[in-house]
Amino acid sequence: MATRYLILEDGTSYKGKAFGSESTTTGEIIVNSNMLGYQEIITNQIYHNQIITFTQPSIGNTGINHKSFESIITNAKGIIVREYSNISTNRLGNLTLDRFLKQHNIPGIAGIDTRELTHRIRRNSSMKASIVDVNDEHAFDQLNASVLTNQQVKQVSTKAPFPNTGDGYNIILIDFGLKYGILRRLAELDCNVIVMPWNTSNKEIMDLDPDGVILSTGPGSPKDLPESVLNMIRETQEKIPMFSMGLGHELFALANGAETYKLNVEHHGSNHPIRQIITNQIIYASQSQGYAVDPKSIKHDQLLITFVDLVNGTVQGIRHRDFPSFSVQFSPDGGPGPEDTVDLFEEFLENVSSQRR
Amino acid sequence: MSKVVVDKMAMQRALTRITYEIIEKNKGVNNLVILGIKTRGVYLAKRIANRLQKLENQEIPVVQIDVTKYRDDVKHTSKDPEVADGDKISLDNKNVILVDDVLFTGRTIKSAFSAISELGRPDNIRLAVLIDRGHRELPIRADFVGKNIPTSRTEKIKVQVNEIDDKDSVEIIDK
Amino acid sequence: MFKHEIKKVLILGSGPSSIGNETELDSAAFQMMVALKKNGIKTLIIDNNPFSLTMTEVQAANTFVKEINLKNVLEVLKKAKPDAIIPTVGGLRAIHITQELLNQGILKELNVKIIGISEAALKTVNDSNRMKTVINQSNEPCIPSKIVNNESEAFDVVRQIGFPIIVKPINQKDSAKRRVCKNTDELSYFLDNSFNDQNKKFIVEKSVVGFKQIEMVGIRDENGTKILINGLENVDAVGVHSGDSIVVSPIQTLTDIEYQNLRTATFKIMENLEIVGVCHLQFALSTKDNLYFITKINPLVNQSTAFSARATGYPLVYTCTNLMLGKQLNEIQLPEKYNHLTPIMEPSLDHVVIKIPIWPFENIPQASQRLNTVMKSVGSTVGVGRTVEEALLKALRSSQFSPRDILPSMKNLDNDELINRLIHPQSNRLLVLIESIRRGYQVDDLEELTKINKFYFYKLKKLLEIEELIINHPMELNTIEHAHKFGFGDGMMAETWHIPIQKVREIYHQYNEYPTYKSIESSAGELKQNIESFYSSFEKENESYKESQKTALVIGRGGNKLGPNTAADYYTAEVLIQLHKLGYKTVVMNNNPNAVSLSPQISDKQYIEPIQLGDILNIIELEEPVRVFVPGNRHFLMKQLKKYKELNVQILPPDQDTGVILPKNVSYALNFFVTNENNYFISSEKLISNLNNDLDHVTNYEMPYGDIDDNQLIQNIKESYTHIDKSNWIGLVQILFNEKNNGESEYVGIRPLRLTETIFLSKATGINWIRELVKFYTKRFDSKIIDELNTNQDRIASMRATFPFKQLNLYIDHGNSSQEIGAKLKFRLKD
Incomplete structure (x- = not known):
C-alpha cells in the first residue's frame, strides 16, 4: 500500500495509505457520521465534487452488493477512512470496496485520525482538500487554485426520460441527481414512475398525465439552477400534488419565495432529532445537506414549516398552504439511515389519491 | 375475526393530511370552528384542532355535539344537551368543520345538521371523517377523508382512539 | 404524567451476584438513585447483597437488608409506603415479584405504581406466548413453531418451515428432552421413540442454531x-x-x-x-x-x-x-459536563468496543466447558479502540490475568481437538480461533466450521501479521508504531524481545511519541462536551489532559472472576468516593463493562484500558497522580509499580501473601485497626467453614462472635496485641483463632483483613472502614471514629458466600473462597 497524503486548504497535511484508485483528486471535504451504509453514501450523487470523511472507523466490511446502490455512476471525489477492509462479507457478491473504487476511479486514503479531522472540519467552514502523492508546496498551490464545478446537476441528471413501471399511480420523478432509494420506495408502493431530466418543463410533465410529481435530491447549490426550474415548480404545484426532497426541497422553497443559504458546516448523518411540528413527534432521518432554507425568509401566507432540526435549528420540511405539495430537506427513503420517514411516500400518495377523488 | 386496517401510524398520518387539507381549503384557520360528533369524533376533532394550533399558533375552538336525539332511526337514550361544553358558542358566520370517525349511511351527519342549526347559521360546513365505508343512504359526501375502506354492510368497523380505548386503530370485525 | 405525585420510590435490588448478574444492576441502581435525588425523589431499596454500592449510598434508614422475595417486598411496601416501585434494575427476580404483586392486585390496593416498565412489557417477560403475540401484532417475525399431536402433523410443519428443527415435549421443561433434527430420519427416529402416554404433544420449532446473533x-x-x-x-x-x-x-x-x-x-x-x-x-x-x-x-x-x-x-x-x-x-x-443535546441525539460511534467473556473453569474444573444456550461466564472485559483489531486485542489482553501481558498459547492442542473446539465452542474461544489461523486453516473453512463471520478471521490474521513483525523486527520504531496501532502493549513487546518494558518505552518516547486518548462519546465528534471517559489510541489528536495537581489514580480490578471480585469492584468504587471527599481529583482505570466503579458519577475521569503495566504507566505519565491506589491482591503489579520510586503507591488491603498463618483449624477471628501509635480492637468474628474448619473453606461469617465470653475475649485481645506488635502490619488487621475441643483457644495467624470481610465489618459495625482506610493512608485518620463503634452487641450480622454451582449444573457442597461469586447479608437479634 503506497503512502499518500491528504492535504487541506487550511495547510494541514495527513499521511495515510492509498486504497482504491491511485489518481489525484480535489474536492470539498465533508464528514459523514452514519455508522453503516458506506456504499449508499459513496454512490449518492449528492457527493459530486466532495471528498467524504467517515467517522465510523471501519469501512468496507461488507463489500459492495447490488441492493445498496444509490446510483450506478458514482461521483464522489474521494473517501477518507481510519481503516478499510479489503473483503466482502455480504452474501450477495464478492466485490470489495477497494476494487469498486478502482473501477470508478475514486481514490481512498486510510490510516487517518478521522476523529481529529472531524473536529477540524467542524471548526472551519467549508474547505477544499486533495488526495495526492506528494504533499509539497506545489500540491497546496494546485489545491488553492482549483475551482470546483457548479454544473453538477447537469452532469449527473439523466439526459433522456426512462420509466420504472408499476400498476399504481403515475408519478413523474424529476432527476436532479437521482437517488435509487426513491425508486425503491415508489416501487414498493407499486407506482408507475417516469424519470425525467432536470430541465423538464411543466408542459412536458403535464403531457404525461401524471398523478403526482417528485423532485429528487441532488448535488450543489439550488441557486446554480436557472429560473426555468422554479417556473416549472410554480406551474406544476398548482395542478398536481408534489413531493420534493433535498435539493428538490430547496428549489421548492425558492420557487415559493423563500431563500436558501450555504451551511457553515455541512451535515451528513442520521443522528439529529427532527421535530415534526404538527404532531410534536421526534424522528430521525438520513440527512445530507450543504444548504438550508432560511426560516426568516419563509412567507407564512404561502408556506408552513413542517419539520425542524433540533440540533442546528434548520428547516427540515415545508408545505404549501394552498396546494397539496410538500417537501423535506432529508432523504425520506433512508439509504443509509432510519426508516422513520419512509411513510412520507405514503403520505404523498394519499395526497395524490385525495386529489383524484 | 378482526383485522386492523388502519394502525396508529396510518391514523396519525390521516389526521395530519386532513389538517393540511383544511388549511388548504379554508385558506388558513380564521373563523374556523371544529365540531366533533360524540364520542370518538370529539377526540378526532380535538386532535385536528391541536395540529392546527401547532402549525398556525392559534387556538381553534372545538365544540362537541351529541346527535342521538336528532336521529330518526335510533331510539333516544341520551338526555345529554347537544353542546356538552356548557359555553354555548354561536356558529353564526363561522367556517365549520364537522368531524366524525366513520361515514356510513349519512344519517348521523344529517342529524348533526339539525344540531348545528340550533347553534347558529355558519357560512359553510365541511365534513371530515376518518373512515368512509360507503353505503350512503343520503346525498352526503365528505370533504376530507382519512381513508376509504370499502366494506360489506354486515361487517362492523371499530374505531379506537387512545384517549378512551388506550390505542389508536381501526379494525374490521367480521361477524 | 405523574411528575408531581411521586415522592418516594422503592428500588428492588438485584441480590447477591450470580452468573449473568455482576455489578451492572447495582451500578444502574446507583445511577438511578442519583437521578431520582436530582428530581427530589427519595429512594428506598431492598437488597441483601453486602457488596452493593447503592445500599451504602442510600441513607441507612431507607435501606432494607432482607432477602428479596414477595413476602419481604410486601412487608416493606406496607411499612415504608412508597409511591412507586422500580423493578428494572433488580434482574428477573425483581420482575417476577412485581408480576406477582400486580397479578394479586396488591399494588392497586396499596396504591403503588410500577415505574420503569409498562404493564404490557412486564407481562411479556419470560412469557413466550405473550411475546409471540406482541411480535405478531407488530408484524414482525418470531421463530415459527407449532404444537403437533402425531408424526403426520409434525411433517406438515416441517414442510412449511424446513429443516433443521427443534422438537420438544410440551409438558415438561426438561431441556434434555429437546432434540435438534436436521433431516427426515432424525425426526422420524425421535418421534418413534418419544410419543407415549406422558408425551402426547410436541412442539416443533424452526432451529436457528448457526444464525447470526444481533442485539439492539x-x-x-x-x-x-x-x-x-x-x-x-x-x-x-x-x-x-x-x-x-x-x-x-x-x-x-x-x-x-x-x-x-x-x-x-x-x-x-x-x-x-x-x-x-x-x-x-x-x-x-x-x-x-x-x-x-x-x-x-x-x-x-x-x-x-x-x-x-x-x-x-x-x-x-x-x-x-x-x-x-x-x-x-x-x-x-x-449534568453540566454533557452537551444538552446528548440525550436526544441518536448515538453514532467513531470507535469500536469489544467484549470478551471470562469463564470460571479455572476455579471450578468440574464444570463442563462446552458453551451452549445457558450462560457460563462470570465476568467480561472490554477493549476500546479505533479499529476492530485494536479493540479485540485490548479486550483479549484485559481478559488474561497474566501480569506479564502475554497471551496463553494453544499450541498444545492437537488438530482433532482444535477442530472439535472450533465446531463446539468452549472457553478461551478467541485463543482457539487465533491458533487455528496460526496453523494455516483457511478463512472460508473456519467460517463454515465456526459459523463466525469471516470478517473476524481476516482481522485476526492481521493481528498475527503484526505479531510476526514484532518477532522479526525487534526494537524498531516502525514495529512499535504498527504494534501500538493494533493494540499491542509495551509489555508484550518487552516479553518477546526479552528486554525490560522501560527499554521499549524509551525507543518511542525518544521520538516524542505518546498515546493519544480519545473521548468515549456518542456524537462521533459532533457535539462539544467534556465527557471524562477515555480510551487510548496512537493517533494525531489527544483529548485528555492532566486532571489536576492533586490527582489520585485508582486501578480497578478488571473483569470479574470468581473469588472476591464483585466485592473488589465495590471496594474500588468506595475508595474513589472517599478520595473525592478528601479533595482529590479521582481517575479510575478499569475494563469491566459491568463495573460499578466505572459509573460516571463516582470519579472525575475514567480510562477504559487493559490493566497492564505499560498501559498504567502511560496514564501515570499523563496524569501525574500524587497517589495511586490498587484495591485487591496484585502481587506482580505491585512489585513492578514499586520500582517506580517517585510513585506513591498503596495497595488495599496489603498483600495477602505475606500474612502468617499456621497450618491449623480456624474458628473465629478478632479484627483490629492498627495505626503506628495504637491498636484498636473493633470486632470479633465467627468463621464458619463448610469443610473441616479449613480456612480456605470459610465462606460464612458472623459478627460479633456471640459465643465468646468476655474473659476469653480480653485475653485474646491481649494476645493479639503481641502478635500485632511483632508484625509491622498497619491498617485493618485480622488475628485468627481456633477454639479447641477443650474450650481453650489457640492463635492461628495474622493477616490483613480481606476485601470481603472489610466490607462485612463495615456493614456489621455501621462504620465505613474503607473510608477510614483511605483516610488513614492519606494521613487524615482520626481515632475519634473508634468511639462511634456500636457497643450494643445485640445485633448479629451474618454474611454467607454464594456459589455458581447450580447455574453450572453442578452439585458441590463445599465451595471454597476462590469459588465464591457473591454473598448474602443478614441481620438477626442475638438470642
Whole structure:
C-alpha cells in the first residue's frame, strides 16, 4: 500500500495509505457520521465534487452488493477512512470496496485520525482538500487554485426520460441527481414512475398525465439552477400534488419565495432529532445537506414549516398552504439511515389519491 | 375475526393530511370552528384542532355535539344537551368543520345538521371523517377523508382512539 | 404524567451476584438513585447483597437488608409506603415479584405504581406466548413453531418451515428432552421413540442454531420518541449464549438495509409494549437469505444495556430514570459536563468496543466447558479502540490475568481437538480461533466450521501479521508504531524481545511519541462536551489532559472472576468516593463493562484500558497522580509499580501473601485497626467453614462472635496485641483463632483483613472502614471514629458466600473462597 497524503486548504497535511484508485483528486471535504451504509453514501450523487470523511472507523466490511446502490455512476471525489477492509462479507457478491473504487476511479486514503479531522472540519467552514502523492508546496498551490464545478446537476441528471413501471399511480420523478432509494420506495408502493431530466418543463410533465410529481435530491447549490426550474415548480404545484426532497426541497422553497443559504458546516448523518411540528413527534432521518432554507425568509401566507432540526435549528420540511405539495430537506427513503420517514411516500400518495377523488 | 386496517401510524398520518387539507381549503384557520360528533369524533376533532394550533399558533375552538336525539332511526337514550361544553358558542358566520370517525349511511351527519342549526347559521360546513365505508343512504359526501375502506354492510368497523380505548386503530370485525 | 405525585420510590435490588448478574444492576441502581435525588425523589431499596454500592449510598434508614422475595417486598411496601416501585434494575427476580404483586392486585390496593416498565412489557417477560403475540401484532417475525399431536402433523410443519428443527415435549421443561433434527430420519427416529402416554404433544420449532446473533438496545419516552442506543454484534452464532459470546459494537458485518430492518423492528416492539425507558431485543439472522427472527425481548436493565451505555458513552440510566418520571427526551437536563443535546441525539460511534467473556473453569474444573444456550461466564472485559483489531486485542489482553501481558498459547492442542473446539465452542474461544489461523486453516473453512463471520478471521490474521513483525523486527520504531496501532502493549513487546518494558518505552518516547486518548462519546465528534471517559489510541489528536495537581489514580480490578471480585469492584468504587471527599481529583482505570466503579458519577475521569503495566504507566505519565491506589491482591503489579520510586503507591488491603498463618483449624477471628501509635480492637468474628474448619473453606461469617465470653475475649485481645506488635502490619488487621475441643483457644495467624470481610465489618459495625482506610493512608485518620463503634452487641450480622454451582449444573457442597461469586447479608437479634 503506497503512502499518500491528504492535504487541506487550511495547510494541514495527513499521511495515510492509498486504497482504491491511485489518481489525484480535489474536492470539498465533508464528514459523514452514519455508522453503516458506506456504499449508499459513496454512490449518492449528492457527493459530486466532495471528498467524504467517515467517522465510523471501519469501512468496507461488507463489500459492495447490488441492493445498496444509490446510483450506478458514482461521483464522489474521494473517501477518507481510519481503516478499510479489503473483503466482502455480504452474501450477495464478492466485490470489495477497494476494487469498486478502482473501477470508478475514486481514490481512498486510510490510516487517518478521522476523529481529529472531524473536529477540524467542524471548526472551519467549508474547505477544499486533495488526495495526492506528494504533499509539497506545489500540491497546496494546485489545491488553492482549483475551482470546483457548479454544473453538477447537469452532469449527473439523466439526459433522456426512462420509466420504472408499476400498476399504481403515475408519478413523474424529476432527476436532479437521482437517488435509487426513491425508486425503491415508489416501487414498493407499486407506482408507475417516469424519470425525467432536470430541465423538464411543466408542459412536458403535464403531457404525461401524471398523478403526482417528485423532485429528487441532488448535488450543489439550488441557486446554480436557472429560473426555468422554479417556473416549472410554480406551474406544476398548482395542478398536481408534489413531493420534493433535498435539493428538490430547496428549489421548492425558492420557487415559493423563500431563500436558501450555504451551511457553515455541512451535515451528513442520521443522528439529529427532527421535530415534526404538527404532531410534536421526534424522528430521525438520513440527512445530507450543504444548504438550508432560511426560516426568516419563509412567507407564512404561502408556506408552513413542517419539520425542524433540533440540533442546528434548520428547516427540515415545508408545505404549501394552498396546494397539496410538500417537501423535506432529508432523504425520506433512508439509504443509509432510519426508516422513520419512509411513510412520507405514503403520505404523498394519499395526497395524490385525495386529489383524484 | 378482526383485522386492523388502519394502525396508529396510518391514523396519525390521516389526521395530519386532513389538517393540511383544511388549511388548504379554508385558506388558513380564521373563523374556523371544529365540531366533533360524540364520542370518538370529539377526540378526532380535538386532535385536528391541536395540529392546527401547532402549525398556525392559534387556538381553534372545538365544540362537541351529541346527535342521538336528532336521529330518526335510533331510539333516544341520551338526555345529554347537544353542546356538552356548557359555553354555548354561536356558529353564526363561522367556517365549520364537522368531524366524525366513520361515514356510513349519512344519517348521523344529517342529524348533526339539525344540531348545528340550533347553534347558529355558519357560512359553510365541511365534513371530515376518518373512515368512509360507503353505503350512503343520503346525498352526503365528505370533504376530507382519512381513508376509504370499502366494506360489506354486515361487517362492523371499530374505531379506537387512545384517549378512551388506550390505542389508536381501526379494525374490521367480521361477524 | 405523574411528575408531581411521586415522592418516594422503592428500588428492588438485584441480590447477591450470580452468573449473568455482576455489578451492572447495582451500578444502574446507583445511577438511578442519583437521578431520582436530582428530581427530589427519595429512594428506598431492598437488597441483601453486602457488596452493593447503592445500599451504602442510600441513607441507612431507607435501606432494607432482607432477602428479596414477595413476602419481604410486601412487608416493606406496607411499612415504608412508597409511591412507586422500580423493578428494572433488580434482574428477573425483581420482575417476577412485581408480576406477582400486580397479578394479586396488591399494588392497586396499596396504591403503588410500577415505574420503569409498562404493564404490557412486564407481562411479556419470560412469557413466550405473550411475546409471540406482541411480535405478531407488530408484524414482525418470531421463530415459527407449532404444537403437533402425531408424526403426520409434525411433517406438515416441517414442510412449511424446513429443516433443521427443534422438537420438544410440551409438558415438561426438561431441556434434555429437546432434540435438534436436521433431516427426515432424525425426526422420524425421535418421534418413534418419544410419543407415549406422558408425551402426547410436541412442539416443533424452526432451529436457528448457526444464525447470526444481533442485539439492539433502544429507549422510548412517553411521547413515543424512540432512539436506538446501540447495536451489538455477537461474534458467535446462535447456539452460544450471548453472554458467552464475544460482542462487538457498533455492528460491523451488516449492511445498512439489514441494520435498519432491525432498528425498525425494535421500535415497533417498543411501541407495542409502550416502553417508557429502555428495551433490549435479540435477533437471529439467517446468513443465507433475508430471514430474521426476534428471539428475545428484555424491557429492563441487563448486561447488554450496561455494555451499550459503556460503549456509546450515552447516559443511559440517567436518561431512562427521567423518562420513567414522565419527562420527554428533549426535556432532560443532564449534568453540566454533557452537551444538552446528548440525550436526544441518536448515538453514532467513531470507535469500536469489544467484549470478551471470562469463564470460571479455572476455579471450578468440574464444570463442563462446552458453551451452549445457558450462560457460563462470570465476568467480561472490554477493549476500546479505533479499529476492530485494536479493540479485540485490548479486550483479549484485559481478559488474561497474566501480569506479564502475554497471551496463553494453544499450541498444545492437537488438530482433532482444535477442530472439535472450533465446531463446539468452549472457553478461551478467541485463543482457539487465533491458533487455528496460526496453523494455516483457511478463512472460508473456519467460517463454515465456526459459523463466525469471516470478517473476524481476516482481522485476526492481521493481528498475527503484526505479531510476526514484532518477532522479526525487534526494537524498531516502525514495529512499535504498527504494534501500538493494533493494540499491542509495551509489555508484550518487552516479553518477546526479552528486554525490560522501560527499554521499549524509551525507543518511542525518544521520538516524542505518546498515546493519544480519545473521548468515549456518542456524537462521533459532533457535539462539544467534556465527557471524562477515555480510551487510548496512537493517533494525531489527544483529548485528555492532566486532571489536576492533586490527582489520585485508582486501578480497578478488571473483569470479574470468581473469588472476591464483585466485592473488589465495590471496594474500588468506595475508595474513589472517599478520595473525592478528601479533595482529590479521582481517575479510575478499569475494563469491566459491568463495573460499578466505572459509573460516571463516582470519579472525575475514567480510562477504559487493559490493566497492564505499560498501559498504567502511560496514564501515570499523563496524569501525574500524587497517589495511586490498587484495591485487591496484585502481587506482580505491585512489585513492578514499586520500582517506580517517585510513585506513591498503596495497595488495599496489603498483600495477602505475606500474612502468617499456621497450618491449623480456624474458628473465629478478632479484627483490629492498627495505626503506628495504637491498636484498636473493633470486632470479633465467627468463621464458619463448610469443610473441616479449613480456612480456605470459610465462606460464612458472623459478627460479633456471640459465643465468646468476655474473659476469653480480653485475653485474646491481649494476645493479639503481641502478635500485632511483632508484625509491622498497619491498617485493618485480622488475628485468627481456633477454639479447641477443650474450650481453650489457640492463635492461628495474622493477616490483613480481606476485601470481603472489610466490607462485612463495615456493614456489621455501621462504620465505613474503607473510608477510614483511605483516610488513614492519606494521613487524615482520626481515632475519634473508634468511639462511634456500636457497643450494643445485640445485633448479629451474618454474611454467607454464594456459589455458581447450580447455574453450572453442578452439585458441590463445599465451595471454597476462590469459588465464591457473591454473598448474602443478614441481620438477626442475638438470642
